[in-house]
Amino acid sequence: MSEEKQAEQVEEKQAEEFAAITSQEEFDKALSKRLERERSKFADYDDLKTKASKFDEAQEASKSEVEKAADRARLAEERATKAESEALRFRIANEYKLSQEDAMALEHVASEEGMKAVADRLRASAESGRPKPPAAKSLKSGSSGAESTGEKGRAAAALRSLRQG
Numbered sequence: 001m002s003e004e005k006q007a008e009q010v011e012e013k014q015a016e017e018f019a020a021i022t023s024q025e026e027f028d029k030a031l032s033k034r035l036e037r038e039r040s041k042f043a044d045y046d047d048l049k050t051k052a053s054k055f056d057e058a059q060e061a062s063k064s065e066v067e068k069a070a071d072r073a074r075l076a077e078e079r080a081t082k083a084e085s086e087a088l089r090f091r092i093a094n095e096y097k098l099s100q101e102d103a104m105a106l107e108h109v110a111s112e113e114g115m116k117a118v119a120d121r122l123r124a125s126a127e128s129g130r131p132k133p134p135a136a137k138s139l140k141s142g143s144s145g146a147e148s149t150g151e152k153g154r155a156a157a158a159l160r161s162l163r164q165g
Contacts, residue, residue, distance in 0.1 A: 092116055096123045 021027045063071075092112070093103030096119040105122060109115045 088112060089115060092119050096120065098122055099126070102126065 021030060089103060089106045092098075092106060092115045093100075096116075098106075098119055102119075102122045106115045106118055109118055
């Protein structure tokens with residue numbers, strides 16, 4: 001309560017003594033006073049930071065061997081689960097012949113059945129979007145598949161005979 005009264009008195013005193021700042025020097029002086037007040041509020045920040053780090057070290061040191069082993073086991077389980085999920089994702093992507101981008105889409109699916117369902121949809125959409133390859137014709141080496149009659153056919157035959165020597 002007394003602090004509040006003191007703060008009010010200081011504010012009243014400053015209000016009575018208010019003078020407009022008219023030069024850069026006055027502004028710099030007022031600003032430096034204000035900055036100094038703010039900096040004094042956080043003067044012990046470094047001390048508190050070092051104390052907090054020492055406290056964390058003490059907490060870690062006070063853990064029993066059982067707690068430390070439990071932490072290591074939990075971390076190992078997390079890594080194993082992640083590795084199993086990744087292996088499953090790549091196995092399904094390989095089984096469904098998905099691209100790498102499509103395989104990455106399986107990353108957020110939790111179950112194997114869900115991954116297979118998503119992979120099946122991705123494969124179906126990829127196949128429907130691809131143009132079908134043209135049917136293979138039995139062509140001889142160097143032939144274009146066009147009839148050898150006509151002017152083009154004779155020119156092609158002449159070129160082949162020149163190439164063969």
